Amino acid sequence: MIERIHTNQRMSKIVKHGGIVYLCGQVGSGTTVVxxxxxxxxxxxxxxxxxxxxxxxxxxxxxxxxxxxxFDAMNGVWDAWVPQGAAPARACGEAKLADADLRVEIIVTAAVAG
Structure with a gap:
């Protein structure tokens, strides 16, 4: 079964399937990357x-x-946020984001807790 949460015509913020959680890309407010x-x-x-x-x-x-x-400033925040011993597989690259004011977008896949 596929469960879609916060769905509209374009996308779902969360999709759950087979014990896996897929999040859409997340951006944040503020002016700096931190x-x-x-x-x-x-x-x-x-x-x-x-x-x-x-x-x-x-x-x-x-x-x-x-x-x-x-990269270094973002990693400072990321490293403090990721729990010790629970770092996910990760990729980081440069891309033109949807809005010129955006500095970072993060996409996460996780297992359902259980």
């Missing part, structure tokens, strides 16, 4: 919780930065 990453990861936390998962159950993360010059 502020946006903090806000973005807060959104990830809330969606994972709603889906019956948590950051301890992350399997994979894809991170898009508008500018790779922000």
């Amino acid at each position: 502020e946006q990453t903090e806000d973005c990861l807060g959104r990830v936390d809330r969606l994972l919780h709603e889906a019956g998962s948590s950051r301890e159950h992350m399997l994979q993360a894809t991170i898009w930065l508008a500018d790779m010059a922000d």
Whole structure:
């Protein structure tokens, strides 16, 4: 069974299938990459919780930065947020994001807690 949560014509914020939680790309508010990453990861936390998962159950993360010059600053926030011993498989690259003010977008896949 596939469960879609917060669905509209274009996308679902959460899709659950076979014990796996797929989140749509999350962005955050703020002007700096640190502020946006903090806000973005807060959104990830809330969606994972709603889906019956948590950051301890992350399997994979894809991170898009508008500018790779922000890599170290984003990683400072990321490293403090990821639980010790629970780092997911991860990729990070540079991409033109949907809005010129966006500095970071994060996509997470996680296992349902259980």
